[in-house]
Amino acid sequence: xxxxxxxxxxxxxxxxxxxxxxxxxxxxxxxxxxxxxxxxxxxxxxxxxxxxxxxxxxxxxxxxxxxxxxxxxxxxxxxxxxxxxxxxxxxxxxxxxxxxxxxxxxxxxxxxxxxxxxxxxxxxxxxxxxxxxxxxxxxxxxxxxxxxxxxxxxxxxxxxxxxxxxxxxxxxxxxxxxxxxxxxxxxxxxxxxxxxxxxxxxxxxxxxxxxxxxxxxxxxxxxxxxxxxxxxxxxxxxxxxxxxxxxxxxxxxx
Amino acid sequence: xxxxxxxxxxxxxxxxxxxxxxxxxxxxxxxxxxxxxxxxxxxxxxxxxxxxxxxxxxxxxxxxxxxxxxxxxxxxxxxxxxxxxxxxxxxxxxxxxxxxxxxxxxxxxxxxxxxxxxxxxxxxxxxxxxxxxxxxxxxxxxxxxxxxxxxxxxxxxxxxxxxxxxxxxxxxxxxxxxxxxxxxxxxxxxxxxxxxxxxxxxxxxxxxxxxxxxxxxxxxxxxxxxxxxxxxxxxxxxxxxxxxxxxxxxxxxx
Numbered sequence: 001x002x003x004x005x006x007x008x009x010x011x012x013x014x015x016x017x018x019x020x021x022x023x024x025x026x027x028x029x030x031x032x033x034x035x036x037x038x039x040x041x042x043x044x045x046x047x048x049x050x051x052x053x054x055x056x057x058x059x060x061x062x063x064x065x066x067x068x069x070x071x072x073x074x075x076x077x078x079x080x081x082x083x084x085x086x087x088x089x090x091x092x093x094x095x096x097x098x099x100x101x102x103x104x105x106x107x108x109x110x111x112x113x114x115x116x117x118x119x120x121x122x123x124x125x126x127x128x129x130x131x132x133x134x135x136x137x138x139x140x141x142x143x144x145x146x147x148x149x150x151x152x153x154x155x156x157x158x159x160x161x162x163x164x165x166x167x168x169x170x171x172x173x174x175x176x177x178x179x180x181x182x183x184x185x186x187x188x189x190x191x192x193x194x195x196x197x198x199x200x201x202x203x204x205x206x207x208x209x210x211x212x213x214x215x216x217x218x219x220x221x222x223x224x225x226x227x228x229x230x231x232x233x234x235x236x237x238x239x240x241x242x243x244x245x246x247x248x249x250x251x252x253x254x
Numbered sequence: 255x256x257x258x259x260x261x262x263x264x265x266x267x268x269x270x271x272x273x274x275x276x277x278x279x280x281x282x283x284x285x286x287x288x289x290x291x292x293x294x295x296x297x298x299x300x301x302x303x304x305x306x307x308x309x310x311x312x313x314x315x316x317x318x319x320x321x322x323x324x325x326x327x328x329x330x331x332x333x334x335x336x337x338x339x340x341x342x343x344x345x346x347x348x349x350x351x352x353x354x355x356x357x358x359x360x361x362x363x364x365x366x367x368x369x370x371x372x373x374x375x376x377x378x379x380x381x382x383x384x385x386x387x388x389x390x391x392x393x394x395x396x397x398x399x400x401x402x403x404x405x406x407x408x409x410x411x412x413x414x415x416x417x418x419x420x421x422x423x424x425x426x427x428x429x430x431x432x433x434x435x436x437x438x439x440x441x442x443x444x445x446x447x448x449x450x451x452x453x454x455x456x457x458x459x460x461x462x463x464x465x466x467x468x469x470x471x472x473x474x475x476x477x478x479x480x481x482x483x484x485x486x487x488x489x490x491x492x493x494x495x496x497x498x499x500x501x502x503x504x505x506x507x508x
Contacts, residue, residue, distance in 0.1 A: 012271035017264070084365070086373025092500045099503040107374070109461060111338070115366035119340025130412060131380055158384060207363060246346045249353040
């Protein structure tokens with residue numbers, strides 16, 4: 001049996017359903033590529049199960065899904081995901097592979113950073129357009145498809161939830177890098193949606209110690225020095241009176 | 255202190271963070287208007303805390319937010335929400351009122367039915383447009399704004415997640431009623447997006463006993479007899495090869 005176990009955003013989110021499954025397992029892996037798994041969560045899992053969770057590389061995830069599923073055909077194997085599993089296509093590849101090998105898969109759901117960020121923003125859930133991710137740039141790969149999503153949402157007056165990429169140690173892209181990429185995409189595409197006055201909600205380490213929920217502008221956000229921690233951005237579209245009232249009650253300033 | 259406590263979709267989703275907060279409370283209310291709270295969850299909460307949770311009516315929620323917050327200024331009060339709190343504006347009204355009265359509010363997040371439904375559908379998270387809800391119709395109130403959202407998503411090739419309204423006992427609208435309203439909206443607006451061949455994913459009692467995850471057409475869905483239980487619909491837009499492969503691996507037929 002293969003268990004895809006969501007462990008939420010903090011060790012206090014690990015549900016009885018998740019722990020029950022982990023206690024049945026012979027091996028526990030961690031997905032650091034598409035999610036952040038809290039250090040305290042790993043300590044909790046190790047102390048409760050006696051198994052030390054080991055990190056899976058992206059390569060292993062996408063290319064060696066067959067191997068992981070084979071392992072799960074003979075024993076109980078879990079993969080831990082920060083937040084709620086099945087958001088990324090890489091997770092679903094495991095379903096396809098398991099079906100091919102006739103191995104059972106069970107998903108244990110947990111707190112989703114996306115749902116939390118939308119809820120805590122004070123903005124109306126129904127007024128968000130499609131979600132996008134700012135991927136890390138390298139010398140020869142500088143994707144800007146997120147810009148098209150944000151621009152299309154802005155045209156409709158919809159809000160944009162912008163996820164930030166993770167590095168292979170499970171660390172979120174920092175705010176400064178995200179802003180530089182947003183500005184560079186604006187220079188390339190020039191639709192006038194990203195500038196110093198662009199309104200921005202920053203959700204940093206939400207539900208964890210040191211959480212920050214900030215409503216500010218891109219210009220002011222540049223001067224913010226946040227410690228390392230999972231970060232999401234929201235670029236509000238047109239806002240209603242009640243949304244503005246909720247944002248004022250639920251978010252802080254810089 | 256006012257605690258807004260998400261209890262997820264099943265009693266096994268109640269996290270240590272949620273239970274820690276409930277154990278501090280002197281009174282526990284239930285939101286049945288915007289969410290479903292599992293009967294076993296209520297039994298668990300009562301047996302652990304010794305407090306019998308009481309139902310809040312919509313009127314009390316929206317009109318008497320001030321009273322609820324006043325109660326929370328002198329003691330610890332919790333409101334239980336099925337799924338993840340803060341999705342509905344009614345929940346956020348409590349923040350505004352609490353800020354007015356300088357009463358502290360804490361939200362305990364949990365498994366979101368929306369995140370679960372999107373993840374379990376096999377469809378790409380990034381390709382969902384704005385979410386909508388089919389509200390219950392009465393003789394003089396027959397809202398069809400959901401149809402505009404579905405039509406706009408369909409034009410973009412985006413997927414539509416369609417939530418179904420709850421009655422005041424916390425029961426989800428049944429599939430037959432939802433289909434009748436979809437068809438009536440099609441007759442009124444006539445954009446040709448709803449017909450017997452419309453592809454439809456039905457998520458019924460997901461993560462609970464008796465869960466059904468079905469990929470079918472609207473015509474075939476009419477013949478389905480599902481027991482009472484929380485239900486969500488997804489109307490896929492344009493699908494990619496990998497999405498079709500994931501749907502085939504993750505969903506059942508009728």
